[in-house]
Amino acid sequence: MGGSSGGASILDLHTGALSMATNFVNIYKLIESKPQKEEVFSEKDFEVYRTVKNKIRETIAIHFGISSAQLYLTDPTFFSRLTEKSAQTKHDEYWHKHVDKHTYKSFHFTSLLYLSTYGEDFSGGRFLFTDETSNNTIIIEPKLGRLSAFTSGSENEHFVERVTSGTRFAITVSFTCDPKFAIKDPQIVRHKN
Ligand SMILES: O=C(O)CCC(=O)C(=O)O
Numbered sequence: 018m019g020g021s022s023g024g025a026s027i028l029d030l031h032t033g034a035l036s037m038a039t040n041f042v043n044i045y046k047l048i049e050s051k052p053q054k055e056e057v058f059s060e061k062d063f064e065v066y067r068t069v070k071n072k073i074r075e076t077i078a079i080h081f082g083i084s085s086a087q088l089y090l091t092d093p094t095f096f097s098r099l100t101e102k103s104a105q106t107k108h109d110e111y112w113h114k115h116v117d118k119h120t121y122k123s124f125h126f127t128s129l130l131y132l133s134t135y136g137e138d139f140s141g142g143r144f145l146f147t148d149e150t151s152n153n154t155i156i157i158e159p160k161l162g163r164l165s166a167f168t169s170g171s172e173n174e175h176f177v178e179r180v181t182s183g184t185r186f187a188i189t190v191s192f193t194c195d196p197k198f199a200i201k202d203p204q205i206v207r208h209k210n
C-alpha cells in the first residue's frame with residue numbers, strides 16, 4: 018500500500034501521512050475507503066510502537082541526564098523507506114546535509130531506530146555527521162535494532178548517503194522539551210461497519 022515513485026517513502030502513524038507516487042495520502046482514510054476495510058494495523062502494533070517509543074525516551078533521558086517526564090514526543094515521527102530510485106520530488110532527496118531543528122522548530126532530540134542492516138539489506142545509506150571542525154567524520158552504519166540519538170541543533174548537522182541497492186528501513190522518533198509541541202500516541206482507528 019502506498020510508496021513514493023522516487024527513492025524516499027514515509028508513513029506517519031500519528032497523522033496517517035503515507036507517501037503515494039509523488040504525493041501523500043492519509044492511510045487511515047485509504048483503509049476506510051476500501052470495500053473490504055482490511056485490518057492493516059492491530060492494537061498490538063500500536064502497543065509495540067508505544068513501548069518502543071517509551072524505551073527510546075528513557076534511553077535519551079539517561080544518556081543526556083534529563084528527566085524523561087520533560088521529554089515529549091513531537092512531530093513528525095515517522096517510518097522511512099529509502100531505495101536507490103531516482104528522486105521524483107524534493108521529498109525524495111534525502112541525501113542533503115541538514116540541521117533537523119532548521120526544518121522542524123519543535124525538535125530538541127532526534128532519534129533514529131534502524132530497522133534494517135547496512136551491508137546486508139542495502140548498500141550506501143550510512144548516516145554521517147558533518148562536523149567540519151573535526152578531521153574524523155562520525156559515521157553510523159544502520160543495523161536492525163540500533164538506536165542513534167542526538168540533539169537536533171546545528172551542532173549535529175548530518176546527512177544520509179544515497180542508497181545504492183536494496184531497501185533501508187528506519188523510524189525517526191523526535192522529542193521536544195516544550196509541552197506546547199507534544200503530540201499524543203497514535204490510536205487505532207476503528208472502522209465504522
Ligand atoms: O534515516 C536516517 O538515518 C536519518 C534521516 C534524517 O536525517 C531525518 O529524517 O532528518
Ligand SMILES: [Fe+2]
Binds near residue numbers: 115116117175
Ligand atoms: Fe535529519
